[in-house]
Amino acid sequence: xxxxxxxxxxxxxxxxxxxSNIGEAGSSLKQAAVDTGDALKNAAVAAGEELRVGKANLKxxxxxxxxxxxxxxxxxxxxxxxxMDQLMDKxxxxxxxxxxxxxxxxxxxxxxxxxxxxxxxxMARSGGNR
Numbered sequence: 001x002x003x004x005x006x007x008x009x010x011x012x013x014x015x016x017x018x019x020s021n022i023g024e025a026g027s028s029l030k031q032a033a034v035d036t037g038d039a040l041k042n043a044a045v046a047a048g049e050e051l052r053v054g055k056a057n058l059k060x061x062x063x064x065x066x067x068x069x070x071x072x073x074x075x076x077x078x079x080x081x082x083x084m085d086q087l088m089d090k091x092x093x094x095x096x097x098x099x100x101x102x103x104x105x106x107x108x109x110x111x112x113x114x115x116x117x118x119x120x121x122x123m124a125r126s127g128g129n130r
Contacts, residue, residue, distance in 0.1 A: 102109040
């Protein structure tokens with residue numbers, strides 16, 4: 001077998017190369033960690049900005065929804081007032097026609113009122129016997 005005359009110098013060179021490679025690997029890992037930290041920081045900043053924009057958009061959408069609801073409620077209130085006015089007018093017309101009928105035919109009106117009262121009393125008495 002052949003022996004190396006330099007014996008230990010080959011091992012030192014190999015050890016030096018190993019240390020150099022380990023140093024480079026450590027530096028690369030350190031740089032990767034720094035880059036990863038920077039990337040995470042940038043991502044957090046971007047996410048925070050996106051959340052702020054989303055929050056502003058949500059507030060705007062809620063405000064638009066509230067305004068639309070108020071407008072719809074105002075329209076519904078106006079329509080309800082209009083229908084109430086129409087019903088009140090019909091009621092007044094009905095009362096006016098009844099008053100006119102009583103003035104034109106008082107005896108017939110009295111007879112109808114008497115008959116209606118008698119029927120209501122009869123129903124009330126028969127309902128109590130059950």
